[in-house]
Amino acid sequence: MKRKINALFRIMLGIIFIYASIHKLIDPYTFAETVYNYNLLPENFVNAFAVILPWLEIICGFFLIIGLYKQGSLLIINFLLILFSISIGINLYRGNNNDCGCFGIETIDKLNLPHLIANIFLILIGTYIFLYDPKINNYD
């Protein structure tokens, strides 16, 4: 049962990350602008981040779904989720109402508290899958 829950969460996280990466891959220009508006990264790193992040998301998402390099993918995904949460938290604290950049540009996707809560929820799922790996708990 635990193994099935683990796999379900893993695939769900994979799908979310692949979905989140698509608009960033299609329109890196807008995504770079969104990253810039977060006002956290030095200007010189904004474009590099905007180009590399979507590929990191899509590769990790794909690996999570097919079950290859699970641990490495989870480590990166958890790290990214923590990074996103901190970035959203700082900008909410600053009172910025810029685009979130999480899932798309077609819908109005402004920074708000539910985004932060959703990120924290995903961190909990990611941490659960990482810590309760079937290999350690002998239910694989």
Added chain:
Amino acid sequence: MVYDKKSIWFSNLNTALKQAALILILATLIALTTNEFREAKLPIFSSNSEETLELKVDCPLLTLEEAIKKYQEGKSIFIDARPKQEYNKEHIKGAINISLENLTDILSLKENITLDTEIIIYSASAKDELSINLLAMTLKDIGFHNIKLFLPGFSEWKKSKLPIETTNEKKN
């Protein structure tokens, strides 16, 4: 038993770190390669490049406050140097779009306004200095001589909640 679990966990963490490093390298390689072959590729290290410095045009730079003042006076033409797709989504209210992709639009601009009209060029942000300078250079070449650059660009304008619009649907 607890020790065994711990050691397995640490060994898993070690594996995870190695895998994460591999994934990071793979993602970086794919990202840089695909970006290189993209039609409108993002300059990875846009600012401080020699190319940017060499292409600097001698035009006055406007701060956000100065740009707002000019906008309120209503005598200047704002030119959005971002790609058409970006411009269509949203731009400074009343701005026209002349990006590097559609430079020929400059000719129609020349037909509609006099050469001494004040032109203010902006892009997404200061990191697009190269495209702003190239456009300014082209405008100067065809005779416009009252050109000013608003380097903070659209991101700062939008952040300050100043008037913006989309091509189809007006807002703010």
